[in-house]
Amino acid sequence: MANLTGRGPGVTSPGRRSMAAAARAAAKRTATGVVEPEKPRLEAPDDASQGRQPDDQQAGPVLYADGAVAGAVAGAAGGAAGGAAGGRRRGAVSAVLAVLVVAGLVAVAVFGSAYLDGRQADTARVRALAAARKAAPVVLSYDYRRLEKDFATARGHLTGSFRDEYRRTTTAVVAPTAKKYQGVVRATVVKPPGGGVPAASVVSASPDRAVVLLFVNQVTRSTQIAGDRVDLNRVRMTLTLTSEGWKVSAVDAL
Incomplete structure (x- = not known):
């Protein structure tokens, strides 16, 4: 049919x-x-009559849902990665700024220290030079008639081991010779012919130490020579800052 x-x-x-x-x-x-x-009879309802999609088409929404979930997960991961990258960038910027701040503070400290040292060195030059001009005539002069007083006054301008050396030398050598030959020595720092500041200059200076060059004339009288003998000397004095001010710590004849 x-x-x-x-x-x-x-x-x-x-x-x-x-x-x-x-x-x-x-x-x-x-x-x-x-x-x-x-x-x-119970018949299986027709998919088309119930408005349902066939089984092979019902996987679509699931796939779409999975895709949406995957997209959401990917978006969240991307956001997290972006947040982490942003955090790293902010951390790097903060680190650079911290380094710059520290470098600035170090530079300020260094320049400030250098400026302070420069100011202190300038002060040292002025004061050490004045101390050397005052000390030279006293340390390099003596009179056999008042040796103890002259030597004691001279030691007041000295410091350290040089002071001890000066005591030993004047006691053992200078005093006996001066007394025997009636020696008298007068030392002065040379001044220009027309007058003015004594001839002395600072060779080097730091906040607590200075070296000064002086031109010193010494006039000597004794029973061993006729008349006065004049010696033109160049003297280098090293001065050290002490609790009592600038003191002579070495004397060298050039």
Whole structure:
């Protein structure tokens, strides 16, 4: 019999299901004479009649949902990565700023220290030069008639080991010779012919030490020489800053 429904084999149309049910009921009536009501058959609902998508199409939303979740996860990961990168950039900027601040403070400290040392060195030059000009005539002069007083006054301008050396030398050598030959020595720092500042200059200076060069004339009288003898000397004095001011710590004749 020709397929009037246009469906493929194995597919039963609603009309044919009704005809089959009627045939079965008629056969049963023939066999038993009792007519039983036709029990409705439970057929699987047609996907199309329920407005549902076939199973092979229901995976789509799941995939879309998975994609959305994956996108959300990727977005969150990207945001976290971006936040971490931003945090690293902020940390790097903060580190650079900290280094710059520290470098600035170090520079200020160095320049401030250098400026202070320069100011102190300038002060040392002025005061050490004045101390040397005052000390030279006293340390390099003596009179046999008052040796103890002259030597004691001279020691007041000295410091350290040089003071001890001066005491030993004047006691053991200078005093006996001066007394024997009635020696008298007068030392002066040379002044320009027209007057002015004595000839002395600072060779080097630091806050607590200075070296001064002086031009000193010494006039000597004794029983060993006729008249006065004048010696033109260049003297280098080293001065050290002590609790009592600038004191002579070395004397060298050049």
